[in-house]
Amino acid sequence: MAAHSVRLKTLGAETLCGADQPVLDAFLRENVWLPHGCAQGTCGSCKLRVIEGEVDHGAAPEFTLTTDERAEGLALACQARPRSDLLVEPLADIADDGVVRHPLRDVVGTVAELTDIARGTRRLVIDLDEPIPFTAGQYVELTVPGTELRRQYSMANPPSETSRLELHVRHTPGGAATDGWIFAGMAVGDRVDVRGPLGVFGVGRPQDEPAILIAGGTGLAPMKSIVLAALAEGLVPEIWLYHGGRTEADLYDGDVFRELEGRHPDFHYRPCLSEQEWDGASGLVTDVVLADFTSCKGMSAYLCGPPAMVEAGAKVLKRRRMAPRLIFKEEFTDTSDLLSPSTAEEERT
Ligand SMILES: Cc1cc2nc3c(=O)[nH]c(=O)nc-3n(C[C@H](O)[C@H](O)[C@H](O)COP(=O)(O)OP(=O)(O)OC[C@H]3O[C@@H](n4cnc5c(N)ncnc54)[C@H](O)[C@@H]3O)c2cc1C
Ligand code: FES
Structure with missing residues (x-):
């Protein structure tokens, strides 16, 4: 399917977004930083106004994006796919906050360590084929093998280490990624699809406050x-x-x-x-x-x-x-x- 042009009104930044690609994904790959949190439709922090054009709201749940908000022209950047060229504007502030951002990318890695460290908790260390630079507090998404499901896990290693990620994973009974994979069949040496960095949580620059x-x-x-x-x-x-x-x-x-x-x-x-x-x-x-x-x-x-x-x-x-x-x-x-x-x-x- 064809890609569409998506433009941010205030910043003027423009990107090409695939017809099946969330608008957030397209901008983050260009290192144009849009406000977001969970990347899965639950937090609402990526809400934007569609000023011109039409979107498919994807899997946006009603409690995060109500029918009235859709009618008003609002959309979730992490879910919305373009149906035409778009002019959009995030609701949250996109002014430069002095934090150095890193472009979103897809990298393959190899499981280097998988250890039980606490009750129902594993340390998962992944050696990446290529580095993923990130800011302390950000997360990556892992794709559950054989599915299109992605799950978010925060980096525990410092940003000075970009080629080896340390993740802490808690077991969720009945969960696709944990119960069905990380606590089941996953083994050292397995190849893993990793996407990141994502998220705005963390300390990205010096601060005065304790x-x-x-x-x-x-x-x-x-x-x-x-x-x-x-x-x-x-x-x-x-x-x-x-x-x-x-x-x-x-x-x-x-x-x-x-x-x-x-x-x-x-x-x-x-x-x-x-x-x-x-x-x-x-x-x-x-x-x-x-x-x-x-x-x-x-x-x-x-x-x-x-x-x-x-x-x-x-x-x-x-x-x-x-x-x-x-x-x-x-x-x-x-x-x-x-x-x-x-x-x-x-x-x-
Ligand atoms: C930004 C972010 C960062 C995160 N970082 C971490 C981290 O560092 N460490 C960590 O351990 N976790 C983290 N998480 C949570 C993690 O991403 C996963 O959500 C978690 O591991 C569970 O995934 P899962 O696939 O095992 O469970 P899921 O498949 O998502 O299932 C979760 C629960 O929902 C139930 N469920 C699933 N589908 C249905 C349905 N249709 N109807 C009813 N119930 C259903 C399941 O039975 C299960 O109990 C993070 C989440 C976010 C948003
Ligand atoms: S709803 Fe959380 S980032 Fe889109």
Whole structure:
């Protein structure tokens, strides 16, 4: 099928977009950075206005893009395919924020390591045939073999390592990528299709504000990348890293963070357990943060993990007077989140 021209009204940037290619994909490959988050239709942060032309909304779910919004000419850049030449404008700000971006690309890699590191959690290391430069906090998508399904996993390695990706994967019962592949047939030496980098979460330039990092489960992956990059490059004046789990079986890489804590007085590591008494912090990670800080004014935060934890953490930080514009969130949504918000909530509980 023919490609169509797609132009951004304010920036004037133009790209050719295949008839079966999402508009977001076309621009990111040209390194024209559009706002986005999940790349799978669940977050809504890639919404744009179609000023001229027509799109196919693809798999955009009704709760992210309502019938009324479609009628008003809105679309999700990560789902919309052009049906004609287009003139579009993202709803979110696309002003230059000083972060160096890297073009989206497809690369093949080889599984170099696959290790159980915590309850239902594996470290997956992939050696890439060609490097994928990225910013600390970003993610890649893996294609489930024999399907067109893509799943998102955040880089845990620092951006200085572009040819070997470290991913932390949590097992999801019944999940196509995890239950059916990464925790089933995947083996060292397998070839893997990788697409990236994606996402706007993370620390891409030096900042003045100290940062609180709150991770639930494998939400630790982008935090590890952020911590390693921030400490190596002096990006953040002071960092508190919180990692929440139910019991000690859910925690991992504590030795890495304790070693970093020993070498960097401005880095603090705080693992928290919600269902086990121990000599560390006990309680939900959000409650531990609440108890640790009487005020978070002038600080920033990065939250990553299950959507419920991320939302609870953001509320706690606002209660402690952190400015909402300094709270950055990455929610690990999955296919169940595409069904409807209420069904997704039932699946999680
Ligand atoms: C930006 C981003 C970054 C991420 N980073 C990470 C990371 O670093 N580490 C990590 O572990 N995860 C991460 N995730 C989550 C990850 O991408 C996958 O969603 C997760 O691994 C589950 O994938 P899966 O294919 O195994 O499960 P899926 O196939 O997506 O299934 C998920 C759940 O939905 C159910 N389900 C599927 N289809 C249906 C249906 N039709 N009806 C009812 N129920 C259904 C399944 O039974 C299962 O319980 C990230 C997600 C995002 C959006
Ligand atoms: S990036 Fe399009 S809905 Fe999340």
